[in-house]
Amino acid sequence: MSLLEVRDLSKSYGGVQAVRGVSFDLDAGERVAMIGPNGAGKTTCFNMLNGQIAPDAGSIALGGRPLAGLPPRKVWRLGVGRTFQITATFGSMTVRENVQLALLSHHGRLGSLWPLASDAHVEEAEALLERAGVKELAARACAVLAYGDLKRVELAIALANRPRLLLMDEPTAGMAPSERGDLMRLAAELAREARTAVLFTEHDMDVVFEHADRVLVLDRGELIARGSPGELRADPRVREGYLGDA
Amino acid sequence: MSGSAILLQFLNGLAGASSLFLLAAGLSLIFGVTRIVNFAHGSLYMLGMYLAVWLSESVGFWPSALTAALAVAALGAAIEMSLLRRLYPVPELLQLLATFALVLIARDFALWAWGPEDLLGPRAPGLEDAVEIAGGRFPEYDLFLIVVGPLVLAALHLLLTRTRWGILVRAATQDRDMAGALGVNQKWLFTEVFALGALLAGLGGALSVPREPANLTIDLSVLSDAFVVVVVGGLGSIPGAFLAALLIAEVKAFAIGLGFSKATLVVEFIVMAAVLVLRPWGLLGREAAPLRGPAALEPPLALPSRNVLRALLALAAALALVPLLSRGYALVLLSDVLVFALFAVSLHFITGPGGMLSFGHAAYFGLGAYGAGLLLLRAGAPMEAALVLAPLAAGIGALAFGWFCVRLSGVYLAMLTLAFAQIVWSVAFQWDAFTGGSNGLIGVWPSAWLASRTAYYYLTLGACLAGIAILWRVLYSPFGYALRASRDSPLRAGAIGIDVRAQQWAAFTLAGLAAGIAGALYAFSKGSISPETLSVPRSVDALVMVLLGGIQTLTGPAWGAALFTWLQDSASREFDYWRAVLGAVILALVLALPGGVGGLLGGRSTR
Ligand SMILES: Nc1ncnc2c1ncn2[C@@H]1O[C@H](COP(=O)(O)OP(=O)(O)O)[C@@H](O)[C@H]1O
Ligand SMILES: [Mg+2]
Numbered sequence: 001m002s003l004l005e006v007r008d009l010s011k012s013y014g015g016v017q018a019v020r021g022v023s024f025d026l027d028a029g030e031r032v033a034m035i036g037p038n039g040a041g042k043t044t045c046f047n048m049l050n051g052q053i054a055p056d057a058g059s060i061a062l063g064g065r066p067l068a069g070l071p072p073r074k075v076w077r078l079g080v081g082r083t084f085q086i087t088a089t090f091g092s093m094t095v096r097e098n099v100q101l102a103l104l105s106h107h108g109r110l111g112s113l114w115p116l117a118s119d120a121h122v123e124e125a126e127a128l129l130e131r132a133g134v135k136e137l138a139a140r141a142c143a144v145l146a147y148g149d150l151k152r153v154e155l156a157i158a159l160a161n162r163p164r165l166l167l168m169d170e171p172t173a174g175m176a177p178s179e180r181g182d183l184m185r186l187a188a189e190l191a192r193e194a195r196t197a198v199l200f201t202e203h204d205m206d207v208v209f210e211h212a213d214r215v216l217v218l219d220r221g222e223l224i225a226r227g228s229p230g231e232l233r234a235d236p237r238v239r240e241g242y243l244g245d246a
Numbered sequence: 247m248s249g250s251a252i253l254l255q256f257l258n259g260l261a262g263a264s265s266l267f268l269l270a271a272g273l274s275l276i277f278g279v280t281r282i283v284n285f286a287h288g289s290l291y292m293l294g295m296y297l298a299v300w301l302s303e304s305v306g307f308w309p310s311a312l313t314a315a316l317a318v319a320a321l322g323a324a325i326e327m328s329l330l331r332r333l334y335p336v337p338e339l340l341q342l343l344a345t346f347a348l349v350l351i352a353r354d355f356a357l358w359a360w361g362p363e364d365l366l367g368p369r370a371p372g373l374e375d376a377v378e379i380a381g382g383r384f385p386e387y388d389l390f391l392i393v394v395g396p397l398v399l400a401a402l403h404l405l406l407t408r409t410r411w412g413i414l415v416r417a418a419t420q421d422r423d424m425a426g427a428l429g430v431n432q433k434w435l436f437t438e439v440f441a442l443g444a445l446l447a448g449l450g451g452a453l454s455v456p457r458e459p460a461n462l463t464i465d466l467s468v469l470s471d472a473f474v475v476v477v478v479g480g481l482g483s484i485p486g487a488f489l490a491a492l493l494i495a496e497v498k499a500f501a502i503g504l505g506f507s508k509a510t511l512v513v514e515f516i517v518m519a520a521v522l523v524l525r526p527w528g529l530l531g532r533e534a535a536p537l538r539g540p541a542a543l544e545p546p547l548a549l550p551s552r553n554v555l556r557a558l559l560a561l562a563a564a565l566a567l568v569p570l571l572s573r574g575y576a577l578v579l580l581s582d583v584l585v586f587a588l589f590a591v592s593l594h595f596i597t598g599p600g601g602m603l604s605f606g607h608a609a610y611f612g613l614g615a616y617g618a619g620l621l622l623l624r625a626g627a628p629m630e631a632a633l634v635l636a637p638l639a640a641g642i643g644a645l646a647f648g649w650f651c652v653r654l655s656g657v658y659l660a661m662l663t664l665a666f667a668q669i670v671w672s673v674a675f676q677w678d679a680f681t682g683g684s685n686g687l688i689g690v691w692p693s694a695w696l697a698s699r700t701a702y703y704y705l706t707l708g709a710c711l712a713g714i715a716i717l718w719r720v721l722y723s724p725f726g727y728a729l730r731a732s733r734d735s736p737l738r739a740g741a742i743g744i745d746v747r748a749q750q751w752a753a754f755t756l757a758g759l760a761a762g763i764a765g766a767l768y769a770f771s772k773g774s775i776s777p778e779t780l781s782v783p784r785s786v787d788a789l790v791m792v793l794l795g796g797i798q799t800l801t802g803p804a805w806g807a808a809l810f811t812w813l814q815d816s817a818s819r820e821f822d823y824w825r826a827v828l829g830a831v832i833l834a835l836v837l838a839l840p841g842g843v844g845g846l847l848g849g850r851s852t853r
Contacts, residue, residue: 050741072740081741088738090731092544101731104724105743113720117727118549141546157742 001064003028003197004049004165009058011044018044020221022058028164029195031187033208036218042201043085045218046167049199050082051075062165076105081158082167085201087150091143095134095153098142099125102160125156132156133182147174152183159190166190168200172207180204184211209233250380251503257379259499260492261388261457264395265291267491268450269468270475271402271484272443278419278482279439282330282338283657285345285605285664288469289352290444294318294451295460296360299367307368307456315449322444326437332837334436339603342660343793344836346605346786349469350829353462358823362462367455387456394453398446399488406484415439419482466782470668473661474514478521480531481658489529493517511669518665519650526653544798547599547721547730558801562711569700577703578771583811584710585768590791590807591714592760597789598797599721600753601733602651603660606667607788609647610758612780613640614765616674619687619775624680629693633770637762643670644758645751652750667782675777686776690769706767713760718800720756729753783825787814790832 002025009022019041026032034042047053049060051072060067067075090098103121104110129135132152137145142153151171158166168187172180184207190196202208208215209229217225217238225235232238273287294314301310325348333341373390376383406412418435451468458464471494479490497517501510521529550558568580593607617636621627627635647666651659674681681687696702720726731739732746739746769775778784787810795806813831818824 052737052740073743073745076741076743084737084741088735088741090734090738092546092730092734093727094546097546097727101724101727102742104727109724110728110744110749111725113723113725115724116549116722117724118722120724143544157738160742 005061007059010056017221026197029191030213031191031198032214033212034201034216040218041221046169079164081163083154085169089142096125096138099156102157106161128156166196166198250382253380254382255499255503259496261391263491263495264391265450265454267395268446269472270487272446274487276443282341286348288465289349290318290447291451291468292465294448298452298455299365299460302368307370311452314452318448319441319445323441326440340836347829347832350825354823354826364459364461366459370456470665473665480528483530486530511672577699581706583808584706585764586811587804587807588710588713589764590803592757593788594792594803595717596757599730604663605660606663606785608780608784609667609670610640610644610761611765613643614762615769615775615779618766618769619690633766636766640762641759644755648751648754652747688774691773692770
């Protein structure tokens with residue numbers, strides 16, 4: 001049995017069928033890229049996976065447990081971390097506090113009224129920030145960070161609950177090519193050491209071909225192709241759409 | 247009830263629905279285009295009433311009603327051009343506050359122009375009689391009103407769908423940038439829409455003159471009715487407003503017909519609650535777009551430095567020494583300052599870090615005050631027990647109302663909090679036998695050992711400082727961080743396992759409890775309680791305190807409370823029309839100093 005089993009997922013907005021009949025599996029420790037042009041339905045898929053929106057039809061199971069219909073906070077408790085395409089962090093807090101809060105939540109301490117939040121899980125937070133490569137920004141307010149840095153802060157936040165499944169929506173947008181490689185090497189490390197399944201969307205095909213174990217190709221809401229990077233390189237539809245050599 | 251009585255009650259409800267619909271439709275139209283919730287809408291209605299009564303003495307009812315409506319429309323245009331135009335870019339809390347300043351000014355204007363007594367209006371010439379319907383008698387004028395509502399709905403529908411102007415209005419409602427692209431002169435469109443909304447409000451007021459006398463409290467009572475209608479119908483939807491006005495007015499009519507006239511507000515509340523549970527954005531409303539948080543650029547909350555802590559401790563010590571120097575009026579004033587500081591800090595707790603705009607926080611202050619008085623006088627509880635239990639009453643009230651409030655956000659939330667506060671006020675105001683009605687309760691005195699001014703001052707000092715310290719301290723705890731997180735980004739908060747609603751609900755309840763402590767202390771310090779204790783203007787006082795001190799600062803609201811209480815104390819002795827002066831101060835503050843005095847003094851969140 002796979003870690004994540006997605007079956008016949010569909011979602012429409014009014015007349016727009018954003019996602020239709022999408023099915024795929026993800027194994028622990030696997031890195032899978034979901035690619036497709038803007039508007040293909042990638043973010044909508046992610047939103048259904050973490051409970052942000054409810055699917056019209058279809059099922060999602062994580063380790064055999066159905067996820068569809070659960071709110072994001074419950075999905076997170078089951079071990080799903082995510083980053084957003086349009087970054088979402090707590091602007092009035094420092095980078096470290098953002099991660100500390102995620103750790104407090106992970107350790108079930110959100111209800112406590114007395115201890116100082118800024119003293120909580122400091123080392124664990126620093127370690128996560130170090131991992132995500134933003135340790136030197138720890139004391140900065142999130143509201144003033146650049147987009148690429150926010151992406152990394154989001155990653156540190158998403159790792160706070162030691163996710164079994166990590167969803168990254170365009171994690172390398174706003175980064176220089178060398179930074180992209182660093183970030184994806186981190187993902188590889190997580191997949192290898194913690195057996196985290198990593199699902200990410202990405203527009204940079206070099207990154208996809210270098211860092212994905214498998215690729216899912218989405219177009220107008222449908223999965224039109226899937227396979228290893230090597231297989232997809234040979235697929236004419238993908239060549240046409242992505243490699244610019246129609 | 248017999249069949250004919252039911253029919254008559256139903257017709258009665260239809261008649262009541264019309265003016266409610268006119269009011270709510272105007273509110274919705276204005277909001278749709280300008281994104282401002284016009285808190286002065288009830289005041290425009292009130293001015294329409296007074297003007298119609300006043301003019302009818304010289305020109306008769308029908309011309310006076312029309313003239314009054316047109317005059318209110320002209321006033322609306324003037325308000326839009328002189329004030330609202332400057333408000334479009336400011337955060338919505340400030341917009342709401344500025345329109346509330348107009349409420350204060352309009353009420354004092356009416357007081358000055360027409361005096362404090364209710365003004366009885368004329369009958370409508372030609373429609374003075376009653377007709378026989380199903381064996382009962384029904385006023386002709388009410389039949390006329392029944393027709394007005396659907397007529398206005400149809401006229402608005404035609405205006406919005408069949409005219410070029412209406413298409414522009416709808417375009418601006420849906421997408422302002424698109425309207426800009428259509429070459430709309432937005433400036434004038436906004437003015438025209440505001441004038442139309444004002445016209446509807448003025449007309450609604452003028453047409454209600456034959457049914458009820460013009461009075462000074464009608465502004466907020468119709469405003470909260472309109473809020474209920476708009477929340478139930480869906481903000482921005484005119485057919486929704488019509489449906490909801492029908493629903494609410496019918497519910498009211500039947501509650502009265504069945505003999506629960508005192509319980510109409512409760513019934514109204516239950517209907518609203520039911521609708522909100524099933525459809526959080528109202529019957530025909532759409533999900534509100536996420537709102538600009540007031541705290542987008544709020545700096546992180548740093549722990550206070552040692553020096554700041556020392557200064558605060560020194561201040562507390564100095565306050566403890568005051569009775570050695572003076573036992574006179576200074577102690578009374580300082581007690582008030584302390585009570586309102588706790589009240590303002592509790593409001594700041596939910597409005598600032600919590601991001602929930604409350605225009606009804608006085609409800610919990612009042613529940614604490616009335617709770618204390620009622621426990622003492624009606625339940626015969628000892629004063630000490632009353633003082634301890636009364637805040638729980640406030641906390642329970644906040645728990646109940648908060649459950650609904652946290653399902654909404656932004657202006658919806660603000661409207662709902664105001665509507666709840668108005669309901670609590672009405673209960674206190676109307677239930678003569680229990681709450682003393684408009685006279686309130688007297689003889690709410692502390693026990694003998696606390697009866698001296700000094701003893702009571704120490705009690706107030708200890709309780710208020712402890713309350714404030716706890717609320718501030720909680721903001722630094724994981725709970726406080728989760729609360730700010732829920733405000734900063736509900737999306738991210740949910741994605742790291744925070745239950746945003748539960749968090750906000752708990753904070754709302756805690757703040758209500760703290761406000762209740764302030765209210766209970768206040769009751770025993772004055773010896774009497776009047777409905778004013780929990781009126782909506784009292785809620786706004788607290789907002790002004792928070793704003794005066796700076797909403798993005800931690801200690802600012804406490805300073806704001808001190809400054810406000812002192813100003814109010816001096817001003818209310820100097821001027822009869824002190825509310826209007828306060829309104830003018832609010833307008834000046836919003837237009838000139840949106841960061842608050844705290845911001846001006848350089849007060850950051852670390853202070
Ligand atoms: N909240 C929404 N309301 C209406 N349409 C939406 C919404 N979110 C996404 N869509 C539509 O669904 C389709 C898929 O969007 P999205 O999942 O964001 O694609 P991608 O992430 O691949 O760029 C697009 O046509 C988009 O316009
Ligand atoms: Mg996307």
